Amino acid sequence: MSLFKAEFRRLLKRRFVRYMALVGLLVLVAVAVGTFVTNHKIGPAQVAAAERRAEQEYQQSVQWATQEKQQCEKDKAAGRTDDKRYPPDCAEMMPPPREAFEARWFLPSTFDFREQFEPMITAWAAILALVAFAVGASFIGAEWNSGGMMNLLLWRPQRLKVLLTKLGALLTGLLALAVVSGGLWAAAFWAIGNLRGTTAKTTAGVWESFALTGLRGIAVVVVAGIVGFALASLGRHTALALGGALGIMVVGQFGLGIVLRMAGVKFVEAWLLPTYLLAWMQKKVILEDWESCQASFSGECKPQTMEVVWQDGGTLLAVAVVLTLGAAMWMMRRRDVA
Known part of the structure; x- marks a missing residue:
């Protein structure tokens, strides 16, 4: 059996992977059911x-x-x-x-598929990205922690090939999960639009826009899996990746935001990770600084604005992959695996 097939089978047989995938799918189902229940078809009555x-x-x-x-x-x-x-x-x-x-x-709340499905794609990508990060970290972290990685390297002493093959198996599974769940997600909300709202004006151009947003969502899922995998490989333990992610969110996001606001920095959101992820998914995020005032000819006071576009978000995702995966590959080559 080839190394890739063996690693892919190992991925599918891990209970943590199955549980995380099941939890992610259950959350998606809960969101879809909640949307169905809280919306209504608008008729003459x-x-x-x-x-x-x-x-x-x-x-x-x-x-x-x-x-x-x-x-x-x-x-x-x-x-x-x-x-x-x-x-x-x-x-x-x-x-x-x-x-x-x-x-x-x-009027009761109704689901307009054309107007409201794109934010649902972002929600789908965010949920799957969390699953991908945890699965990626566990897949390699458990191997290091249990000694399975050392045993595998005795059989296949090609360090980088083994590491990248494991990553390839992980990404194959994540892509399959993302594609299948994404198709079911679109079908579910199309049905919600028909039963509890409207699907009017959903042209071919609208579907193309949804497809591109979905592809960007898949990219977020893939990046999350790679970063989780790389961090756990660097620390040789799942906990390092999960702890690092928690530290980034608590210290690097909330703490940094508080410090920047206390310092009176303009456009604090421009320093925070979620802004760039939203810009990547939504194509553009406009930040406003209400502490400043730009008077118009009519005397109206308008805040200063700053645009964060999808290219900025894409650059950040690429940098995250290069830094984390590059560091994991470098450490894999240079240090002892015993």
Whole structure:
């Protein structure tokens, strides 16, 4: 049997891998079911109910405004004034116009596939990326911790070939999981759109945009698996990769964000990892600095903005892969495996 086939079988037979994949899929199912339950198909009955609700809200507002105006006139006549509650002239207290109460405000939530599926792709990628990181770290970390890696190198003393073959088997499994779950994810939300919303205006161009977003999501999953694998290989233990990820999130994200805000740094989010991952998935993220003011010709105060585009996110992902995997390969070559 070839080394790749042996490693791929070992990947599939690991209980941790199966459990993590199952947990990730259950989370995805829970998100899909929650979306289905909380959305509704909009029909004539729902529109009529929303119109009735808008009319009720309008009538209540008119009644309240009338009562307040009468009370204002009584208080003015009695010599009691309350500048915080009433205007100088009670006649200014008028009920809002009927058109201020739109029926669409009272319609139940509905799932618009064309408008709302792309954020769901980002959620799918984030969940699978967590699974990929944990699986990648466990796959190589457990081998080092149990001594299986040393035994394998006695049979195949080609260090880098063994390491990269393990990585290839891992990525093959992750790609299969991502492709299959991604297809089922799209099918599930298409069904939700048909049953609990609308799929109108979903053109070929929209599907192409969804496909490109999905490919970027698969790239995030692959990178997460590689980084987890490389960190665990560097530390020869799964815990180092998981601890490193926790340290980056707690110290490198929350702590860094707090320090930068205390220092008054502009565009704090530009220093945080999630911003670049969102930019990679959403093509662009616009950051705003509300501490600054750029006055327009109309006198409106607009905050300064900064754009983070998908190329910035892609560069960060590439750097993460090169640094972690490169370090793992270098350490594999130079140090003793005993």
